[in-house]
Amino acid sequence: MSLPPQPLSPLDGRYRGAVGELGEHLSEAGLNRARVQVEIEWLIAQTDRGFFGTSPLDAEQKASLRQIVADFGQADIDELATLEATTRHDVKAVEYYVRRRLAERGLAELTHFACTSEDINNLSYAITVRDAVREVWLPKLTTVIEALAALAREHRDASMLSRTHGQPATPTTMGKELAVFAHRLRRIELQIQATEYLGKFSGATGTFSAHVVAVPDVSWPEVSREFVESLGLTWNPLTTQIESHDWQAELYGRVSHANRVLHNLATDIWTYISIGYFRQIPAPGATGSSTMPHKVNPIRFENAEANLELSSAVLDSLAATLVTSRLQRDLTDSSAQRNIGVGFGHSLLALDNIQRGLGEIDLDRDVLLADLDANWEVLGEAIQTVIRAEVVAGRSSIADPYALLKELTRGKRVGGEELAAFVSGLDIGDDAKQRLLALTPAGYIGLAAELVDALG
Template sequence: MEFGAAVSSSSSSTFRVLTNHHLCSLSSNKTPLKTNLFPSKGFSFSLKKPFSCTAAITTNNATISPSKVKGSNEGDYSVFELSSLTALSPLDGRYWNKVKELAPFMSEYGLIRYRVIVEIKWLMMLSKIPEVIEVPGFTNETHQYMQSLIDEFGMADALEVKNIEKVTNHDVKAIEYFLKDKCQSHPEISKVLEFFHFSCTSEDINNLAHALMLKEALNKVLFPVMDEVIRAICNMAKEYAHIPMLSRTHGQPASPTTLGKEMAIFAVRLSRERQRLSQIELLGKFGGAVGNYNAHMVAYPEIDWPKIAEEFVQSLGLTFNPYVTQIEPHDYMASLFHATIQFNNILTDFDRDIWGYISVGYFKQLTKAGEVGSSTMPHKVNPIDFENSEGNLGKANAGLSFLSMKLPISRWQRDLTDSTVLRTMGEGLGHSLLAYRSTLQGIGKLQVNQTRLDEDLNHSWEVLAEPIQTVMRRYGVPEPYEKLKEFTRGKAVTQESMQEFVQGLKLPQEAKANLLKLTPHTYIGAATELAKTVDAAVNLILESSN
């Protein structure tokens, strides 16, 4: 998708709006500069004095002036055909390049494609049931033809289904008619066309399609990026394992840690949720109108339909749920979305901590030529990647929380509220994916500022009050906590004053010598080792799900 652009004082410029049937282009009497609609290195254009531009927007049948577009609430809405500029969701516009990998799975196209797969696989299953003599076993050539309908399914096929839906006003019935049309001239399948969608309710097809959509989107897109985030944070933990850092509890100086150990905590927390996600079973039902195989058993009473349904669902790589109404109750979806929310919550915690470390100067951010941090303050290098991530995680969690609360609730044997809601699953996953990639981008810009870390440690000798009073307890010094509280709380403590305090303690010489050697930089306990061994901890968690 490309467009040409030229801005000048010429009055002959025209702008053509991109729709599904147009290319988006600007033209004038000057040679236009060609550029991608979403160039990776920014938008390039030519500007010619006196900085004026006249343009007209052209649709299929008419040219609309800019003034008409400006008052679009009173004008022709045809100029706002769906494009990256008119999409209501930024996922389909501004952020498309960062989330488009989800489109084959979580879009309307994806839903249609997986419905087609389920319908075809069901007919193939029927051909393998001996009692269904009306659908004899298919030849290898017929199996190959039906498989080709799946393998070669493309955008043109999906658009054909949508055109049929305009007539039927029923999306699943449109799939059935589409397949009948595709197979009406086939010598074998044409004889059994009425066994497409045999004994099925729409939700038999839909629930399996939705489960397959989620399975593929998670396995092929979300999980790999989640794993990439975990690996990136593990690498931070190991790289920064030895770098001492002042802790802060309640925002106040506390016992030192290492920067790497604090990163390791997030890697382990995220890996636990990642493991939990991979263990959630994706369920499917195939029991007819209300889950009892009513029509099946009237047509073929001698067949064990619950067993056939279980085999069919499992053949798709899903777990069979025998106890259902017209719909699969969506409890597994609620569990899946809750687990994703918790992963996102942990990553939000990470984003905020990194934001804070940048704010106090523990991290610098690598700059990129040409980037702007503020429209008015030239010096700014803002932590925008972590802020973008946090914002999108919040948006994702809002949608996923609604889905997990709403989907398990359906009146009696079924109402239609789940149908419209299920179409929004891609939004929550899309904002999650966008957030993960923003976090990864931000991590790639981080550079440790050792000077600032050292500065805070050197000004926080009071944190050694904890180990000193602990050693005093061991050797029976009276009221150790109270003595250190009186000496340090609310007071300025220096290296000299702290060592003078230790010199005056009645302790064994070796214990006193060890305390005198202690500094805020060295009082880090097992933090370094915990950070260095983070890979083993994460791998142990993730391998337990296999």
Template sequence: MELNNLTAISPIDGRYRKQLSFLEEYFSEYALMKYRVIVEIEYFIFLADKKFFKLLPKQKQLLKKVATDFSLDDAQQIKQIEATTNHDVKAVEYFLKEQLDKCGAAELKEWIHFGLTSQDINNTAIPMSWKACMEHDYLPTIINLQQKLTQLARQWKHVSMLARTHGQPASPTTLGKELMVFAERLENQVQLFTHVPYTAKFGGATGNFNAHAVAFPGKDWVKLANAFVENSLGLQRVQFSTQIEHYDNLAAHFDSIKRINNILVDLCRDIWTYISMDYFKQKTKAGEVGSSAMPHKVNPIDFENAEGNLGVANALLEHLSAKLPVSRLQRDLTDSTVLRNIGVPVANTLLAIKSIEKGLDKLLLNEVKIKDDLDNNWAVVAEAIQTVLRRENYPQPYEALKELTRGKASITKDDIQQFIGSLKVNSTVKKELKAITPHNYIGVTPGF
């Protein structure tokens, strides 16, 4: 069968391709080739700028164009070369040497990939593509979700709601504040994410510039490499490396995304529970079916799909962050095949975020049910009453409220009012206590 959305093994390239195809610009084999070409050309031009050889302005312009206009046909050409070389990075080198022939610089061919090993290219190309995806797509997406939650929190800021700890009725809160919990958690984790630098390895076969130094012993190759990686590629060069980048900071990014995903799982489960409690209804769409057997069903599938995809993403992120920083001696090849999968958890994560946003847009607040739950749980003001009585130095107030409320099937407003009336306190305190209701006993929070 030909590969299409129905025959693809991975749902990322099949069922969900329409939603995720933009990621091919960062994580496909075509993208890896493109970023390798960019690194090789930028290094070649850097050497020319540092007077290792002379490159005409027109030749530089033509090479820049090879990088900026890199096409699927170019990638296919590299793939054909690889069929002979059986080495993907060497195929890129030969492809670029052919480009030098075309721009009249054949005599400069051996400056392509000068002094480098494959990992000098891979460990710069992959961080560049990763950085581009994080800055252009992932971070804006998670920030947009955080802002959406903040907007909903402000919209429902004054909606009093019964809290539940251990699944049991607890001191009331507001719906807005509970959403702000997630908004703040996401904001904090994004801040942590942005403090982790995008690092790269660039230092020859075992990280010591052996070939560079033997060819040009008078050059400060550490200084040159730092300038190239930072100024030409926009990355930070690790100063001490083996043949490969140690991936510690990339692992930190994976762990940051995993923590953010855990927050989103928590959000999905809470919203799912609120829907099951009837605090939210969901907008329906003509023609949609909730169940193949039960016509009434409107299932919270967006939050369920999101939770499932977040779980898949986190399983992969866990493996990536644990495996990549570990390599035998100066390197083994296990990182190579693993690195080709870094786009998969990003795809599952972004798919989950899209589902969460879709689910949030469907929510319809059911204030009647929320108010009913408060009205049916007057026992939650017991904490307030016993605390005021403590202030008044009333004897054993906690024990008195415990006797009144704990384990009882139902505590009504009348029960609470009668209890307050029986207290041996002055009328001012009784009035203060009777003014407390499940609807207004919501505490205080910072402004949002």
């Protein structure tokens, strides 16, 4: 017995609840609605200019046409599918769909006037990607950044042992480490917010050839610019049949960059959980392991890792391939762009998991302090640095401070009492000696807490 039709992608099945908002924009239906919008707006723009003796549509007529876009739903999706089954061409099906709704023959002929399919497609993709990024993906990224910033402020003074190369190193605070991720992501967020969404509207090879033959006395580049900008896009004056997709490559590269920073965050949080710095808050009724009842697994961060990798794989591929088109155009971009939603979907799912995961952990400050107390040798950096300053100031004659501390601490565990005895015997000024004797691993955090304020 065969199964009834099932979604092939988990984004449309298991994870639809987390990513479904993207379908409003980055789906076949979302793309077709945008195509209808572009066709209708182009028709209105032509009548506004009185092409071929037409009169501008009145406010009611324009509102009626625009309502077609606002009311676009399942019946329209089905109608377009039926039309495309005959035309074997998705944009031609959209043209016929719009023409059916225009009673006046002359007005109907203005539908898709002087357009190549890519005039409609490139603007439609720019609209749908722009709206998906601004209305769905960026708000989720902002939510994660705000959650990170809040945790950074909460734990600004929570001293912890650093681990450079996985080994005990100069202490920091958990707040400062989380603030680093929030700061990195904010910078990328600003870059993505500043994205230019480009559009072209210049005919079969980007030359306005048909336009000039049909209406010679019009400044077609100016008409094109005004129309593209009326859609909230940036006009690209020099293209082939297709808009060159450079803006897409730039955007997907930046989103992929954000993915990789988020991946770094996920692996670091996972590691902090594994060494006990963060406790996971069990969800009522949840199961961590099918055989080990005690388990609370960091699945939110593991799920995020996998989906960030998938997202970047898709977006990196799009960024690499969309900028190449043979001569004046080929169709490789057509299939590729249908996967834009897949790239953003996996990223959005990861963001959702990270947001949830950050809300399901609790910092165990006792574990942080115990770890610090077991690694007094990390004060070797402070001691040798102070000695060097004392040598420069003429208050010490120690020949090689670094070598002295290296001999004492490298590859060894040195306790607080041992270090105190060592410092007491140093040939340095009394003020410097007292500063070092008062120092503990938990107190050796420099300006870590204050640096969190850089988040604003």
